[in-house]
Amino acid sequence: xxxxxxxxxxxxxxxxxxxxxxxxxxxxxxxxxxxxxxxxxxxxxxxxxxxxxxxxxxxxxxxxxxxxxxxxxxxxxxxxxxxxxxxxxxxxxxxxxxxxxxxxxxxxxxxxxxxxxxxxxxxxxxxxxxxxxxxxxxxxxxxxxxx
Numbered sequence: 001x002x003x004x005x006x007x008x009x010x011x012x013x014x015x016x017x018x019x020x021x022x023x024x025x026x027x028x029x030x031x032x033x034x035x036x037x038x039x040x041x042x043x044x045x046x047x048x049x050x051x052x053x054x055x056x057x058x059x060x061x062x063x064x065x066x067x068x069x070x071x072x073x074x075x076x077x078x079x080x081x082x083x084x085x086x087x088x089x090x091x092x093x094x095x096x097x098x099x100x101x102x103x104x105x106x107x108x109x110x111x112x113x114x115x116x117x118x119x120x121x122x123x124x125x126x127x128x129x130x131x132x133x134x135x136x137x138x139x140x141x142x143x144x145x146x147x
Contacts, residue, residue: 032122045117047129049137052104056080062102067112068135076145078106078138086112089119096125103128110134 055062056079064081066073073083084092086107097103103125105113113130120128131138139145 035122043129045121045129046110046114046132047104048132049141049143052078052131052138053141053143055102055104060102062104063097065096065103065105065116067105067107067116072108072135074147076135076139076147078135079144079146081106086116089116093123096120099125100127104131105129106131106138107134109136 052062052064056064064078066077066081066083067086067089068083069085070083073081077083082095084095103120105116105120105128107113107116107130110130110133113134117128117130
C-alpha cells in the first residue's frame with residue numbers, strides 16, 4: 001500500500017470517517033494529504049519523553065492531549081493531560097487550544113498519537129507533536145504519573 005493511501009487510512013481511523021464519507025470528498029482529502037506530506041517536519045512531528053518532561057519542568061505552556069481510552073488514562077497519565085480518546089477527537093476539536101498553541105499528543109505506544117498529530121496538522125494546527133513511544137517510554141524512564 002502506498003504512503004499516500006496509508007495516510008488516507010490514518011485520517012479515516014483518526015476522524016472516524018466511513019468509506020462513503022471519504023469517497024464523497026477524495027480530492028479535498030488528497031489535497032490535504034499532499035500538502036501535509038510536502039511540509040512534514042524533519043522530525044516527523046515527534047518529540048522525546050525527555051524533551052516533554054523538560055518542557056513541563058520548565059513550566060512551558062503545552063497542552064498534553066492523551067488520546068488513550070478512558071480506562072488507560074485512569075490507570076496513569078502525565079500531570080495536567082487532557083483525555084480525548086482517539087475516536088472522539090473529531091467531535092471535540094473545540095476542547096483544543098488555538099491552532100498555533102503547543103500541543104503534545106500521547107498514547108500508549110505512539111501509534112494513535114501519530115494518527116492524531118497528522119490529522120490535526122491537516123486540519124490546520126501548526127505546533128503539534130506526538131511523544132515517541134508514548135506512555136510506554138514515559139513509564140520506562142520512571143517519569144512521574146498521576147492516577
